[in-house]
Amino acid sequence: MSLRATDALQMGGAFAEDAEAQARFEGTQRMLAWRRRLLPIAAVVGLLVVWEIAVVVFDIKPFIAPAPSMVAKVLAAKFGMLMSNLLPTAIEALSGFLLGNAAAIAIATAFVYKRTLEEAFFPVAVMINTIPVVAKAPILVLLLGNGMEPKIAIAALICFFPTLVNMTRGLRDVSPQQLELMRILSASPREVFIKLRLKNALPYLFSALKIAASTAVIGAIVGEWIGATAGIGALIIQATYNFDSPLLYATIVVGSAFSATFFGVISWAERRLLKWNVGHAA
Amino acid sequence: MPALALDRPSDRMAPTAAGDATPAITLDRITVRFTTERGTVTALDGVDLSVQPGGFVTLLGPSGCGKSTLLRVVADLIAPSSGSVRVLGGDASVARERRDIGFVFQDAALLPWRTAQQNVELPLEVGGGRAQPGKRSPRELLELVGLAGWENAYPHELSGGMRQRVSIARALVNDPKLLLMDEPFGALDEITRDRLNEELLRVWEETGTTILFVTHSIYEAAFLGQEVLLLAARPGRVRELVPVDLPAPRQIAMRETRAFVELVAHLRRVLETC
Ligand SMILES: Nc1ncnc2c1ncn2[C@@H]1O[C@H](COP(=O)(O)OP(=O)(O)O)[C@@H](O)[C@H]1O
Ligand SMILES: [Mg+2]
Numbered sequence: 001m002s003l004r005a006t007d008a009l010q011m012g013g014a015f016a017e018d019a020e021a022q023a024r025f026e027g028t029q030r031m032l033a034w035r036r037r038l039l040p041i042a043a044v045v046g047l048l049v050v051w052e053i054a055v056v057v058f059d060i061k062p063f064i065a066p067a068p069s070m071v072a073k074v075l076a077a078k079f080g081m082l083m084s085n086l087l088p089t090a091i092e093a094l095s096g097f098l099l100g101n102a103a104a105i106a107i108a109t110a111f112v113y114k115r116t117l118e119e120a121f122f123p124v125a126v127m128i129n130t131i132p133v134v135a136k137a138p139i140l141v142l143l144l145g146n147g148m149e150p151k152i153a154i155a156a157l158i159c160f161f162p163t164l165v166n167m168t169r170g171l172r173d174v175s176p177q178q179l180e181l182m183r184i185l186s187a188s189p190r191e192v193f194i195k196l197r198l199k200n201a202l203p204y205l206f207s208a209l210k211i212a213a214s215t216a217v218i219g220a221i222v223g224e225w226i227g228a229t230a231g232i233g234a235l236i237i238q239a240t241y242n243f244d245s246p247l248l249y250a251t252i253v254v255g256s257a258f259s260a261t262f263f264g265v266i267s268w269a270e271r272r273l274l275k276w277n278v279g280h281a282a
Numbered sequence: 283m284p285a286l287a288l289d290r291p292s293d294r295m296a297p298t299a300a301g302d303a304t305p306a307i308t309l310d311r312i313t314v315r316f317t318t319e320r321g322t323v324t325a326l327d328g329v330d331l332s333v334q335p336g337g338f339v340t341l342l343g344p345s346g347c348g349k350s351t352l353l354r355v356v357a358d359l360i361a362p363s364s365g366s367v368r369v370l371g372g373d374a375s376v377a378r379e380r381r382d383i384g385f386v387f388q389d390a391a392l393l394p395w396r397t398a399q400q401n402v403e404l405p406l407e408v409g410g411g412r413a414q415p416g417k418r419s420p421r422e423l424l425e426l427v428g429l430a431g432w433e434n435a436y437p438h439e440l441s442g443g444m445r446q447r448v449s450i451a452r453a454l455v456n457d458p459k460l461l462l463m464d465e466p467f468g469a470l471d472e473i474t475r476d477r478l479n480e481e482l483l484r485v486w487e488e489t490g491t492t493i494l495f496v497t498h499s500i501y502e503a504a505f506l507g508q509e510v511l512l513l514a515a516r517p518g519r520v521r522e523l524v525p526v527d528l529p530a531p532r533q534i535a536m537r538e539t540r541a542f543v544e545l546v547a548h549l550r551r552v553l554e555t556c
Contacts, residue, residue, distance in 0.1 A: 181385070195407070277438075
């Protein structure tokens with residue numbers, strides 16, 4: 001009995017014979033990996049240097065555009081204050097993220113099992129989605145008051161739609177043959193959902209979650225513009241009115257860093273959970 | 283056109299089935315119609331079939347002649363518009379619920395988030411109390427289909443042939459009495475297909491399972507089957523039931539023998555009129 005499996009094992013053996021070539025190959029791969037990581041860093045550093053020089057050479061006023069070194073100084077000097085403003089924004093963004101996505105997943109599940117619900121409510125979801133965030137925000141402040149609630153609601157709303165669309169698609173797009181397989185195995189509807197539809201939807205869900213990770217932070221910040229005394233959004237408004245550009249830039253750096261970290265965590269979870277997914281395996 | 287050669291000579295039965303009374307599959311005047319926006323299609327028109335326990339019947343016909351539909355009727359995936367289906371002496375649904383039917387799809391239909399072994403274990407996890415394990419463990423079944431050492435590989439790490447082996451192992455995990463295979467090797471290259479054909483015969487001999495195997499390859503139909511059921515298209519109906527008189531054990535080299543060549547020529551002639 002000759003098999004592909006044993007062929008492949010033998011091929012593995014054939015590769016191992018030339019250990020030196022193997023080591024050279026791996027060395028090249030490592031170098032390429034470092035190159036991929038270092039190039040963007042070098043580009044960012046280069047741009048910062050150009051910016052710094054431009055501010056000095058053209059004598060640009062700090063309130064129009066502060067030099068990177070000045071922004072860095074403010075970041076260090078006001079680090080405690082910046083962090084205490086990040087906290088409410090982070091809480092709002094994370095709560096909104098959880099609420100919005102949980103609601104989207106629940107409603108997508110309902111849509112998949114009850115077409116009528118989808119036909120009735122999907123157009124409503126589309127309509128709400130077409131209202132710009134800056135227009136939704138004041139309405140929600142009027143409805144929910146001046147606390148964290150309207151900010152959480154905005155972050156949730158902004159996460160909701162992409163997840164609803166992707167999750168519905170992921171739950172529905174299972175192959176007919178996989179469904180037939182489940183029927184041959186006399187699987188219950190619950191088993192079909194948990195063992196087939198939910199797993200099938202995971203890659204779709206994660207692409208939506210990655211979008212939601214950044215938009216939830218944007219939602220919370222926009223909510224804070226309408227009326228808040230603390231938070232990244234409030235700080236942006238204050239710094240702008242005071243022509244305190246270095247603080248404005250420092251605040252933006254903190255907000256972006258948080259957004260990027262959030263995105264990174266979701267990407268990391270995706271890589272861990274979706275090892276089986278060809279598109280993400282590489 | 284009326285079905286020809288339907289009277290099965292009793293000496294054509296599988297060796298293991300000698301004297302066994304109830305056929306594994308009995309189809310009696312099965313008709314299946316599909317209604318779509320474009321009208322009604324008669325996929326099967328009055329099809330009769332009887333398969334003895336332990337038998338290996340191949341279904342051969344042009345595409346669209348209802349081969350898949352016939353398999354789905356036997357597997358209780360489609361209810362026929364008229365006619366009666368008996369599987370293992372009872373209702374097809376009873377056989378399905380008892381896990382007496384294993385099904386192998388053309389594209390393997392593995393769950394990509396499960397490793398080879400987890401895919402083979404799936405039938406043991408779903409379907410509530412029906413999921414009694416068979417004589418062989420999933421690991422032993424993977425070994426039986428030549429995949430020892432690949433238990434933890436994900437489907438995207440396997441070749442087409444290896445995926446199909448996993449799906450055969452999965453279909454065998456409950457020791458089904460009946461294995462239904464819908465063009466399982468249709469998407470594979472010829473060399474892999476030949477190899478899997480030989481191995482399937484070995485698995486069939488080792489397990490004693492009854493097999494109904496759909497193919498559109500004349501060679502495959504003749505090489506595997508103890509009988510070849512030729513179907514004609516539009517509407518799908520039985521054209522001829524051809525007994526295969528080739529000695530066991532069958533090997534790929536046998537395809538050069540005179541008996542095999544003549545059989546293939548006969549099948550081709552009939553197929554041209556389908
Ligand atoms: N679910 C379905 N709905 C409508 N028509 C179908 C369906 N399944 C099969 N058919 C039609 O029935 C006929 C036989 O199909 P099928 O059994 O798949 O043929 P084969 O497997 O021999 O290629 C074809 O004309 C096909 O279009
Ligand atoms: Mg088919």
